[in-house]
Amino acid sequence: MVRDLVMPKLGLTMTEGVLAEWRVSPGQPFKTGDVLVVVETDKIASEVEADSDGVLIETTIPVGETVAVGTPIARWSADGSGAAPAPVNGTASPAVEAPAPPAKAAPKTGPLPAPLRDGERVLSTPLARRRAQDLGVDLTTLTGSGPRGRIKMADVEAAAQRPVSTPAPVSEPALSPVAALAGERSKPTTMQATIARRLTAAKRDVPHFYLAAEAEVSELMALREKLNADAEPGSPRVSMTHLVLAAVGRALAATPDVDRVWDDSTPGGEILSLGRGDIGMAVDTPRGLVAPVLRGGARLPLDRLARDAAALTERARNGRLSAEDFEGGAITVSNAGMHNVTFMTSIINPGQSSILGVGSVRSVFRPDESGAPVLKRELGLVLSADHRLFDGVAALAFLNRIIAGLERPLRLLRTA
Amino acid sequence: MSKPLRYVNAIAQALSDAMAADPSVMLFGEDVAAAGGPFKATRGLLDTHGPERVRDTPISEASIVGAAVGAALTGMRPVVEIMFMDFVALAMDAVVNQAAKARFMFGGQCSVPMVLRTPHGGGLNAGPQHSQCLEAWFAHIPGLRVVCPATVADAYSLLRASIEAPDPVVFVENKALYALQGDLDVDAPRGIGKARIDRPGRHATIVTYGATLYAARAAADRLAQDGVEAEIVDLRWIQPWDEEAVFASVAKTHRVVIAHEAVQAFGVGAEIAARIASDLFDELDAPVLRVGAPFMPIPFAKSLEAAYLPDADRIVAAVKDTLA
Amino acid sequence: MPSSAPRNDPFPPDRLLALHRTMQLIRATETTLSKLFADSEIPGFIHLSVGQEAVAAGVIGALAPQDTFATTHRGHGHVLARGVALDLFFKEIMGRAGGICGGRGGSMHVADLTLGVLGANGIVGAGLPLATGSALAHQTRRSGGVAVAFFGDGAMAEGALHECLNMAALWRLPMVFVCENNGWSEFSPTSRQFAATLDKLGAAFGIPHRQVDGNDLAAVAQAATEVVEAARSDGPRILECITTRWHGHFEGDPQRYRNADEIAGLPENDPLRRSAEALLAAGIEEQDLAALVASVDSDIAVALEAARADALPDFDAAFRDVYTPTTLTAGA
Numbered sequence A: 001m002v003r004d005l006v007m008p009k010l011g012l013t014m015t016e017g018v019l020a021e022w023r024v025s026p027g028q029p030f031k032t033g034d035v036l037v038v039v040e041t042d043k044i045a046s047e048v049e050a051d052s053d054g055v056l057i058e059t060t061i062p063v064g065e066t067v068a069v070g071t072p073i074a075r076w077s078a079d080g081s082g083a084a085p086a087p088v089n090g091t092a093s094p095a096v097e098a099p100a101p102p103a104k105a106a107p108k109t110g111p112l113p114a115p116l117r118d119g120e121r122v123l124s125t126p127l128a129r130r131r132a133q134d135l136g137v138d139l140t141t142l143t144g145s146g147p148r149g150r151i152k153m154a155d156v157e158a159a160a161q162r163p164v165s166t167p168a169p170v171s172e173p174a175l176s177p178v179a180a181l182a183g184e185r186s187k188p189t190t191m192q193a194t195i196a197r198r199l200t201a202a203k204r205d206v207p208h209f210y211l212a213a214e215a216e217v218s219e220l221m222a223l224r225e226k227l228n229a230d231a232e233p234g235s236p237r238v239s240m241t242h243l244v245l246a247a248v249g250r251a252l253a254a255t256p257d258v259d260r261v262w263d264d265s266t267p268g269g270e271i272l273s274l275g276r277g278d279i280g281m282a283v284d285t286p287r288g289l290v291a292p293v294l295r296g297g298a299r300l301p302l303d304r305l306a307r308d309a310a311a312l313t314e315r316a317r318n319g320r321l322s323a324e325d326f327e328g329g330a331i332t333v334s335n336a337g338m339h340n341v342t343f344m345t346s347i348i349n350p351g352q353s354s355i356l357g358v359g360s361v362r363s364v365f366r367p368d369e370s371g372a373p374v375l376k377r378e379l380g381l382v383l384s385a386d387h388r389l390f391d392g393v394a395a396l397a398f399l400n401r402i403i404a405g406l407e408r409p410l411r412l413l414r415t416a
Numbered sequence B: 001m002s003k004p005l006r007y008v009n010a011i012a013q014a015l016s017d018a019m020a021a022d023p024s025v026m027l028f029g030e031d032v033a034a035a036g037g038p039f040k041a042t043r044g045l046l047d048t049h050g051p052e053r054v055r056d057t058p059i060s061e062a063s064i065v066g067a068a069v070g071a072a073l074t075g076m077r078p079v080v081e082i083m084f085m086d087f088v089a090l091a092m093d094a095v096v097n098q099a100a101k102a103r104f105m106f107g108g109q110c111s112v113p114m115v116l117r118t119p120h121g122g123g124l125n126a127g128p129q130h131s132q133c134l135e136a137w138f139a140h141i142p143g144l145r146v147v148c149p150a151t152v153a154d155a156y157s158l159l160r161a162s163i164e165a166p167d168p169v170v171f172v173e174n175k176a177l178y179a180l181q182g183d184l185d186v187d188a189p190r191g192i193g194k195a196r197i198d199r200p201g202r203h204a205t206i207v208t209y210g211a212t213l214y215a216a217r218a219a220a221d222r223l224a225q226d227g228v229e230a231e232i233v234d235l236r237w238i239q240p241w242d243e244e245a246v247f248a249s250v251a252k253t254h255r256v257v258i259a260h261e262a263v264q265a266f267g268v269g270a271e272i273a274a275r276i277a278s279d280l281f282d283e284l285d286a287p288v289l290r291v292g293a294p295f296m297p298i299p300f301a302k303s304l305e306a307a308y309l310p311d312a313d314r315i316v317a318a319v320k321d322t323l324a
Numbered sequence C: 001m002p003s004s005a006p007r008n009d010p011f012p013p014d015r016l017l018a019l020h021r022t023m024q025l026i027r028a029t030e031t032t033l034s035k036l037f038a039d040s041e042i043p044g045f046i047h048l049s050v051g052q053e054a055v056a057a058g059v060i061g062a063l064a065p066q067d068t069f070a071t072t073h074r075g076h077g078h079v080l081a082r083g084v085a086l087d088l089f090f091k092e093i094m095g096r097a098g099g100i101c102g103g104r105g106g107s108m109h110v111a112d113l114t115l116g117v118l119g120a121n122g123i124v125g126a127g128l129p130l131a132t133g134s135a136l137a138h139q140t141r142r143s144g145g146v147a148v149a150f151f152g153d154g155a156m157a158e159g160a161l162h163e164c165l166n167m168a169a170l171w172r173l174p175m176v177f178v179c180e181n182n183g184w185s186e187f188s189p190t191s192r193q194f195a196a197t198l199d200k201l202g203a204a205f206g207i208p209h210r211q212v213d214g215n216d217l218a219a220v221a222q223a224a225t226e227v228v229e230a231a232r233s234d235g236p237r238i239l240e241c242i243t244t245r246w247h248g249h250f251e252g253d254p255q256r257y258r259n260a261d262e263i264a265g266l267p268e269n270d271p272l273r274r275s276a277e278a279l280l281a282a283g284i285e286e287q288d289l290a291a292l293v294a295s296v297d298s299d300i301a302v303a304l305e306a307a308r309a310d311a312l313p314d315f316d317a318a319f320r321d322v323y324t325p326t327t328l329t330a331g332a
């Protein structure tokens, strides 16, 4: 009997998904566990696996199209029978059952898209594949210089060095100054394309405003040093990021209004209070920047927070994040401190309402009351906020709470 | 201590020195004594070591090798010669079922310290029954060691090592190398199973042994003109072969060609290629390639044999293929 | 059924003259090969039977068309005596495309199965089991054929001879073991190679042994005719021909292991000279012998020219004969 494959719901807040890539073509049989389709949400690309054996009859949604969760995207049957065109929706057909998605509830995320191109294997050497993984290069975007187009290590290394080209403005592709340029062109990876689309949408659709301030962190750094020096075996190392997360968490707990997001999927929009104290955390991985969520970060004791954050970072770097890891959170902390930058003004993650960009610690002389120079250590913070939810005063109050936590760090040791 | 001499004389000297060092070493084979050996590899030994320890045998290959096994089991260290490697076919039972298995099947009660010297290789238009390279047969037999020296120095030190080895060694000499000149180092360390980096390089590894070393060198010279630095690993020992050296080189260059004169199919290169594929998969930036003789008995006519034998051209082409 | 009793009348002169021509052909061909080898026109190495021609001419002359034989590394004479095409013979030894074996075998592997020649052999003693099997086939198929195994005195030490004598005796195979005893096995004298004697070895298996002067054409021919016919009707026979190897073991062998007197005395016992004298004594004219030499030389010249003009073998073509084409395999 013919069944529909529907756009799965891959997370609590997922309402729609982009059909990124079919891994099975019509007529092709598949087995339980085979990846049928790659679906992208605004957070992540997920591989959807079959939960039973069958044969794909036809795909009903083209690649690149966005459809709502639950929409049929393909038809399949156990043995490939029923390949005749399906009756139009609504005309009852005994052969077509109510949507019974063969997709598993917990899809496997595919951090490394299997090197496929147009359903064909991308030829690459074992070394090239290993190197590509190390360098975060997506083999499907490369053209190999070896026999039969085989991708070799040198191709991967060359690709890793090429600057990423700026995507052309979506609305006026013909006028794009880039369109006419000569030079080597390649397709972005699924992940790159997802990120590009999300950030463009966020920057365009969310009314950002920004507040910048410095926090004096001499004490914070001293505390951090003491904590790490005094650490018992097995207790986690506390990093600058962990302390900032803790400060944000304390501020968030004190100002629950910050833990809200704007949902514009309904006409006129809705304000959604999350209230769980989840905090997004930007992590640089070989495959790009990702922002998984530190679950209940606002309420975690410092050492627990450090441990959870370290584990999350580890999973992100190993490509082991799942869709749930991106679920929730109204704010993200993005620490660029290790990169020698004073202020970083960030784009709010889609689906969130603020982001804190953290710069490097600077040693500076500041005048004291008498005008004499005093050595300070300052951390540059920029809070980007969604003006639909924040006004300037509320955002500033929130930022000041964060700063207060950083400047009087013993507070961070108290349970939130 | 170093002096230049020919490969064939290095063999004779190794035999002579081994006999001087150890009274249990003895030689026998067809025409090895009075005539000094069909290739003169045993010249002079009858005079220096006497007819008891240097003996001519009848043309009885099966019994020559069988007798070596018996002598080895009875306290001697015989070195026997099979005139052409093709003739080991007549002695296979003695090599495979007796020499190789005695220690194992007797529960470790004994060892069989013997050396079977035999020349392989083409280039002399000696035809199908006097040219073949059969080392892979023996490398396949647990209990045997197989060695194939490519240089004068190795001819000496590897033969000394083979004679000192406690187990049967098939010592393969390439006929085409007998006239080769080189330096001898009688004090060089002697060991089993160590390869030698003949020439360092960064871009591709050529694993080889025996006379094919010289084709590999010629190939490396030509590749160097194109800026390709090939590393040559001279295996020396085929059983056991030096995985460590080969793997280290391949891990460095990421490309490998295994070249030998023996028929490529089911050959020594096949084993090495398989091991590289399984153990060094992630290091490979190109398929593992082999250069060996085609699947044909070695033909007689000069023109046919020339087309048959693997040469520098084929090694160059293979290395370039790995770099393509 | 031919009788196995010795004939009393000597070979008639016209038969002897034909066998003498065979000897002359072998001698002249091998002398030519010796020169060609020295001039590097022949690759590899060759073993000449100069001085042993009477054995080839006499034994092969005694064979019937259905008979078969396997020979040795020193097998030119046997093959030539059987009548292999001279140009195909030269082409083979010179490594040409048109050689009887396509240039793949060379001197040590000349074979012509159409003539019952099971091949020369590079492995000492290896022809013995081949001939034994051939005899078994003759017996089984009742072909009336006899198989001859040529072997040197050196091969007496190979286990194969001992095994084959036993088999031939057990099964009463129509087979003749022809030993060309030239006293040398490579560079070693027979005395240092073999502790027994061939007659004793034959006796051990109950195989009649007969020894002849291998350089006396008439004697070889006579004895061979008798033992071949005896074998045909009565089972295996041994014919040991005492002969002389003039050249080195192979061409280029300086024979330092032989003493000068022995070498100097060889022409004394030249089978060709002896048969020429016998023929003259029997009334054959001097100019007939001279004409015979001239005709052999011109045959050789023609064959040699053809061989020199022949193309080199095609390498890819050689692959065709690694396996027999068959519809049973996908690749064939």
Ligand SMILES: Cc1ncc(C[n+]2csc(CCOP(=O)(O)OP(=O)(O)O)c2C)c(N)n1
Pocket: B030, B059, B061, B083, B087, B090, C072, C073, C074, C122, C123, C124, C125, C151, C152, C153, C154, C155, C156, C182, C184, C185, C186, C245, C249
């Ligand atoms: C199995 C084998 N062992 C050794 C040789 C090397 N070999 C070639 S001819 C020969 C001597 C053979 O002597 P003999 O049988 O008397 O024949 P002759 O050369 O005298 O005709 C030897 C030892 C060989 N070809 N095959």
Ligand SMILES: [Mg+2]
Pocket: C152, C153, C154, C180, C181, C182, C183, C184, C185, C186
């Ligand atoms: Mg002889």
